[in-house]
Amino acid sequence: MAEAPIFERLCLIGVGLIGSSIARAARKAGLVRKIVAADASAQVRQRVVELGIVDEVESDPAKAAKGADCVMLCTPLGTYRDIVAAIAPALCPGAILTDIGSVKSCVFTDIGPLVPKGVHLLPGHPVAGTEHSGPDAGFAELFVGRWAILTPPADADTAALAKLKAFWAGTGSTVEVMDATRHDLTLAITSHLPHLIAYTIVGTAAELENVTAAEVIRYSAGGFRDFTRIAGSNPVMWRDIFLDNREAVLEMLGRFTEDLTGLQRAIRYGDGKTLEDWFTRTRAIRRGVVEAKQA
Numbered sequence: 001m002a003e004a005p006i007f008e009r010l011c012l013i014g015v016g017l018i019g020s021s022i023a024r025a026a027r028k029a030g031l032v033r034k035i036v037a038a039d040a041s042a043q044v045r046q047r048v049v050e051l052g053i054v055d056e057v058e059s060d061p062a063k064a065a066k067g068a069d070c071v072m073l074c075t076p077l078g079t080y081r082d083i084v085a086a087i088a089p090a091l092c093p094g095a096i097l098t099d100i101g102s103v104k105s106c107v108f109t110d111i112g113p114l115v116p117k118g119v120h121l122l123p124g125h126p127v128a129g130t131e132h133s134g135p136d137a138g139f140a141e142l143f144v145g146r147w148a149i150l151t152p153p154a155d156a157d158t159a160a161l162a163k164l165k166a167f168w169a170g171t172g173s174t175v176e177v178m179d180a181t182r183h184d185l186t187l188a189i190t191s192h193l194p195h196l197i198a199y200t201i202v203g204t205a206a207e208l209e210n211v212t213a214a215e216v217i218r219y220s221a222g223g224f225r226d227f228t229r230i231a232g233s234n235p236v237m238w239r240d241i242f243l244d245n246r247e248a249v250l251e252m253l254g255r256f257t258e259d260l261t262g263l264q265r266a267i268r269y270g271d272g273k274t275l276e277d278w279f280t281r282t283r284a285i286r287r288g289v290v291e292a293k294q295a
C-alpha cells in the first residue's frame with residue numbers, strides 16, 4: 001500500500017480490460033483517494049457499478065473529469081480527439097492528462113492542440129493486456145512485472161512526470177521514459193506486426209476451411225492456438241493502432257516480408273543450413289524473452 005495517495009481524484013475514461021485493471025490496481029495499492037469512471041456504454045456503466053471497482057460512474061466524460069488531478073484515456077485511439085474536445089473545459093490547471101494507447105506520436109498531433117494551458121499532457125502505454133475485453137476481464141495484477149512506457153514532451157513538468165511514474169510503479173510496472181517515435185517503431189515490431197500476422201493467418205485458415213471443407217480449426221495445433229488467442233483482441237482498438245502507426249508498421253512489414261522471402265527460398269531449394277541457423281538464432285531470442293519474464 002502507498003503511504004499516501006498519489007492522486008486525489010483519478011478519472012478513467014473507458015472501463016474495459018485496461019481501465020478496469022487500472023481501477024483495481026490503484027485501489028489495491030492505495031494509489032488514489034477517489035476513482036471516477038466514464039463510459040459511453042450503459043451496459044458497461046451498470047456492470048462497473050455492480051463490480052464496485054470505482055467510486056463514481058458517469059456517462060458524461062466532462063463531468064467525470066471535473067476536479068480530477070489525473071485523467072486517463074482508456075479508449076481506442078480513434079476516440080481521443082472527440083473525448084478531449086469534450087473534457088477540455090473541465091480539466092483543472094495542473095492536472096495530468098495521459099492515456100494507455102499503443103501508439104504515441106499521434107497523441108500529440110491529435111489532442112495536443114486541444115489541451116488547455118496548464119494541463120500536463122503525458123502520454124503513456126502500459127505494455128500489458130490479454131485477448132479479453134470489458135470490465136469483467138480486468139484484474140489488479142495485470143501490470144505486475146510489465147513495462148509502462150511514458151513518452152512525455154521535451155518540456156514536460158518534472159513534478160507531474162514524477163507523479164505519473166510513481167503511479168505506474170505502484171501498480172507493479174517497470175517504468176521507462178522514451179521518445180514517442182522510438183516507442184512507435186519498437187512497438188511496431190514487438191506488438192503490432194505480430195497481431196497483424198495473427199489476424200492474417202487466422203483469416204487465411206478460415207478461408208481455407210470454407211473453400212476445402214477441411215477441418216482446419218478443429219484440428220488446430222499449439223502454434224495456431226497461439227495465433228487465435230492474439231487474433232481475439234479488440235478489433236476496433238487494433239484498427240486504430242494500424243492506422244495511427246501506419247508508417248512504422250509498414251516499415252516493419254517490409255522487413256518481415258524480405259525475411260519471409262529468404263526463408264521461402266531456403267525451403268524451396270532445400271537449404272537446411274539457412275533454416276537451422278535462422279531457427280537457432282530466433283530460439284535464443286525467445287529464451288531471452290522468457291528470462292526477462294516477458295513471456
